[in-house]
Amino acid sequence: MSNTRQAEAVSPWRAPVLFLILAALFLAEGSFRNALFSGSWNTALAILNMGLISAVMALGVNMQWGYAGLFNAGVVGFLALGGLAPVLVSTAPVQGAWAAGGPRLILALLVGLGTLVLAAQVWRRISGAWRVPALVAVLVAGFVAYRWLFDPAVMAIEANNSARAGNIGGLGWPVLLSWPVGALFAAAAAWGVGKVALGLRSDYLAIATLGIGEIIVAVMRNEEWLSRGVKNVSGIPRPVPYELDLQGNADFVARAAEWGMSPAVASGVWVKLLYAGLFGAVLLALILLAELALKSPWGRMMRAIRDNETAAEAMGKDVTRRHLQIFVIGSAVIGLAGAMMVTLDGLLSPNSFNPLRYTFLIWVMVIVGGSGNNWGAALGAILVWFLWIKAEVWGPELMRLVTGPLPAGALRDHLLGSAPHMRFIALGLVLLLVLRFAPRGLVPEK
Amino acid sequence: MDMLNALVAILNFVVIPAASYGAQLALGALGVTLIYGILRFSNFAHGDTMAFGAALVILITWGLQAIGIGLGPLPTALLALPFGIALTAVFILGTDRVVYRFYRSKRSAPIILVMASVGVMFIMNGLTRLIIGVDEIRFDDGARFLVSVQQFRAWTGLSEGLSLRVSQALTLVVTALACWALFRFLNRSRAGKAMRAYSDNEDLALLSGIDPERVVRLTWLIATALAVTAGTLYGLDKSFKVFNYFQILLPIFAAAIVGGLGNPLGAVAGGFIVAFSEVAVTYPWRKIATYLGFEPQGLLQLLSTEYKFAVSFVILIVVLLFRPTGLFRGKSV
Numbered sequence: 068m069s070n071t072r073q074a075e076a077v078s079p080w081r082a083p084v085l086f087l088i089l090a091a092l093f094l095a096e097g098s099f100r101n102a103l104f105s106g107s108w109n110t111a112l113a114i115l116n117m118g119l120i121s122a123v124m125a126l127g128v129n130m131q132w133g134y135a136g137l138f139n140a141g142v143v144g145f146l147a148l149g150g151l152a153p154v155l156v157s158t159a160p161v162q163g164a165w166a167a168g169g170p171r172l173i174l175a176l177l178v179g180l181g182t183l184v185l186a187a188q189v190w191r192r193i194s195g196a197w198r199v200p201a202l203v204a205v206l207v208a209g210f211v212a213y214r215w216l217f218d219p220a221v222m223a224i225e226a227n228n229s230a231r232a233g234n235i236g237g238l239g240w241p242v243l244l245s246w247p248v249g250a251l252f253a254a255a256a257a258w259g260v261g262k263v264a265l266g267l268r269s270d271y272l273a274i275a276t277l278g279i280g281e282i283i284v285a286v287m288r289n290e291e292w293l294s295r296g297v298k299n300v301s302g303i304p305r306p307v308p309y310e311l312d313l314q315g316n317a318d319f320v321a322r323a324a325e326w327g328m329s330p331a332v333a334s335g336v337w338v339k340l341l342y343a344g345l346f347g348a349v350l351l352a353l354i355l356l357a358e359l360a361l362k363s364p365w366g367r368m369m370r371a372i373r374d375n376e377t378a379a380e381a382m383g384k385d386v387t388r389r390h391l392q393i394f395v396i397g398s399a400v401i402g403l404a405g406a407m408m409v410t411l412d413g414l415l416s417p418n419s420f421n422p423l424r425y426t427f428l429i430w431v432m433v434i435v436g437g438s439g440n441n442w443g444a445a446l447g448a449i450l451v452w453f454l455w456i457k458a459e460v461w462g463p464e465l466m467r468l469v470t471g472p473l474p475a476g477a478l479r480d481h482l483l484g485s486a487p488h489m490r491f492i493a494l495g496l497v498l499l500l501v502l503r504f505a506p507r508g509l510v511p512e513k
Numbered sequence: 514m515d516m517l518n519a520l521v522a523i524l525n526f527v528v529i530p531a532a533s534y535g536a537q538l539a540l541g542a543l544g545v546t547l548i549y550g551i552l553r554f555s556n557f558a559h560g561d562t563m564a565f566g567a568a569l570v571i572l573i574t575w576g577l578q579a580i581g582i583g584l585g586p587l588p589t590a591l592l593a594l595p596f597g598i599a600l601t602a603v604f605i606l607g608t609d610r611v612v613y614r615f616y617r618s619k620r621s622a623p624i625i626l627v628m629a630s631v632g633v634m635f636i637m638n639g640l641t642r643l644i645i646g647v648d649e650i651r652f653d654d655g656a657r658f659l660v661s662v663q664q665f666r667a668w669t670g671l672s673e674g675l676s677l678r679v680s681q682a683l684t685l686v687v688t689a690l691a692c693w694a695l696f697r698f699l700n701r702s703r704a705g706k707a708m709r710a711y712s713d714n715e716d717l718a719l720l721s722g723i724d725p726e727r728v729v730r731l732t733w734l735i736a737t738a739l740a741v742t743a744g745t746l747y748g749l750d751k752s753f754k755v756f757n758y759f760q761i762l763l764p765i766f767a768a769a770i771v772g773g774l775g776n777p778l779g780a781v782a783g784g785f786i787v788a789f790s791e792v793a794v795t796y797p798w799r800k801i802a803t804y805l806g807f808e809p810q811g812l813l814q815l816l817s818t819e820y821k822f823a824v825s826f827v828i829l830i831v832v833l834l835f836r837p838t839g840l841f842r843g844k845s846v
Contacts, residue, residue, distance in 0.1 A: 285822060434628075485646070498635065
């Protein structure tokens with residue numbers, strides 16, 4: 068990272084040209100139908116929507132890595148935590164769940180939190196021989212009280228209509244409201260991790276975030292009262308109309324016929340366009356804010372810290388505090404993306420949060436796009452996402468081409484069958500190659 | 514009698530499983546800590562090195578079984594292990610040559626090396642999936658039990674049984690041998706002393722004529738041998754599944770940090786600390802409490818087994834909060 072500022076400038080046309088190529092790829096996906104492209108606008112827009120969300124995730128990671136050099140290996144956890152927000156904020160309340168154990172559950176969580184705060188106070192205030200016994204006593208008493216309150220409440224809530232609900236349910240508020248709430252959830256978790264792991268040596272943050280990521284996903288998978296675990300929460304409300312309503316709307320059907328599209332296709336495209344507009348607006352607003360912040364004295368300070376911590380510290384900057392600040396902000400952006408993703412899917416499926424897909428793929432997006440450059444991160448995200456999806460189609464095609472001369476048999480079948488695993492190898496290769504030969508990415512930092 | 518039964522139950526459900534799991538973690542953590550001490554970065558590809566090596570060992574085991582070579586009561590995998598280590602070591606030395614050496618010569622920040630190791634992790638993960646697939650594989654052959662529950666009951670007349678599987682006993686024996694050999698090597702041999710010198714003070718070691726590339730190669734070799742052994746033993750004990758090796762990364766890091774990164778003795782201790790806490794916290798103590806004359810209402814399980822990773826995480830956090838250099842004073846670069 069330290070040599071980024073000395074490197075020669077690149078053409079100002081580079082980013083626009085790359086974005087044009089990206090646009091051409093999406094147009095090709097929408098209009099041509101052949102071995103490479105699907106020719107369906109619905110598919111193209113679906114890839115674009117998830118690409119836009121990935122771009123928001125990449126912005127968050129870019130803030131942490133590009134601005135501050137912090138390695139967050141638990142992106143998937145912050146994302147999952149953000150994804151919890153639409154469930155807790157905007158799904159309809161579950162009948163009887165609150166009465167079954169809601170207050171007791173809240174009390175249990177408060178007791179748990181209070182125990183940790185009290186323990187911290189005990190550690191700070193008491194000194195001498197009583198310090199450790201007092202700490203242990205507070206923790207043990209707190210844990211027993213927490214379990215005594217928590218277990219019956221959870222049993223009661225999970226027993227409530229367990230086939231269709233069994234969770235605490237939401238508040239029934241508008242789903243857009245849940246996006247900032249998701250950001251807050253992720254920020255709170257990031258504050259806790261950062262407070263412990265920042266200020267120590269750099270790999271500790273990577274290891275600690277790897278841990279918190281796995282734990283958050285494990286909690287989502289197992290706490291049925293919260294997220295229904297493997298049973299998934301479906302039917303999360305949408306900020307845009309439903310396809311079926313549009314198809315029943317005479318005006319819309321007439322408009323679709325004017326364009327020469329069947330109502331089914333047109334409704335899908337229209338809904339996806341609305342989503343794309345919404346996500347695009349969020350992405351642009353974030354990039355604008357990030358660019359403004361980066362050009363401000365605060366942004367210059369962040370880059371100064373990244374490029375030379377010792378010098379920045381000598382100038383009186385509190386490096387650990389600034390790192391904590393940027394780590395929390397970046398995680399909040401990742402949480403926001405998680406809430407957006409769950410809104411798009413209309414479904415929270417805790418089992419789908421896979422670290423390879425949601426932590427390390429995002430990393431590749433940032434590195435390929437250009438760490439330290441917001442436009443680069445966004446470009447890298449959409450491009451890598453497009454290739455990641457298309458690799459599912461292109462990989463087996465390529466494999467068939469390569470294995471063509473081989474005689475039909477067990478080896479050829481094995482190679483053909485294992486083509487999907489090639490994605491991991493390709494991902495690793497891309498990461499290593501970019502890191503080695505183009506460490507500044509496609510659109511380098513100015 | 515009930516006291517004895519309680520003791521046997523603790524041995525059977527806590528001590529033996531935790532000891533063999535701890536030995537596997539210790540071998541893994543030793544590799545991580547050696548690489549940290551010499552190359553000065555946390556190797557995220559270590560879990561997948563274990564998986565890759567174990568996958569090769571499984572393939573060779575199948576080959577040996579097909580031509581009818583076995584070890585009688587011991588698993589054939591033990592015979593395949595040296596070949597697996599050799600093949601994996603070739604691959605790992607290749608990655609050092611192609612990937613890590615460049616950053617080392619440039620003296621890049623450790624975090625860049627961590628990032629590169631993530632890339633290597635992906636490639637090894639993909640290769641492992643390609644070679645052997647994602648399904649669960651059992652490859653332990655030979656005798657299953659050294660002591661089985663029935664035998665133990667017949668011998669002692671206790672109502673509680675105790676079993677010791679061959680894979681568990683083997684894990685403990687192999688780990689003890691590996692640690693003995695490693696510490697003897699580090700403390701007695703010239704190359705081992707060179708490694709320790711390089712780890713303590715790189716510049717001073719260079720001045721006294723130690724070839725850094727040789728030390729680095731040696732480190733990769735030893736770490737790989739330990740990783741493949743750990744991976745194979747873990748697979749023999751719990752069955753082989755690629756994703757499990759990614760998840761075991763966290764307990765291994767926790768063990769290495771508890772012991773102090775860069776400190777081999779600490780890594781061994783750390784492995785056992787993490788394993789014993791994990792098993793003790795997730796084991797339902799009800800049975801033992803009943804033997805001791807209590808009548809508990811619940812299972813007396815502090816944490817359900819799905820959260821066993823939370824235990825390593827909490828240990829990690831506590832160490833980072835109170836003693837960032839680890840219990841045995843590791844490095845703080």
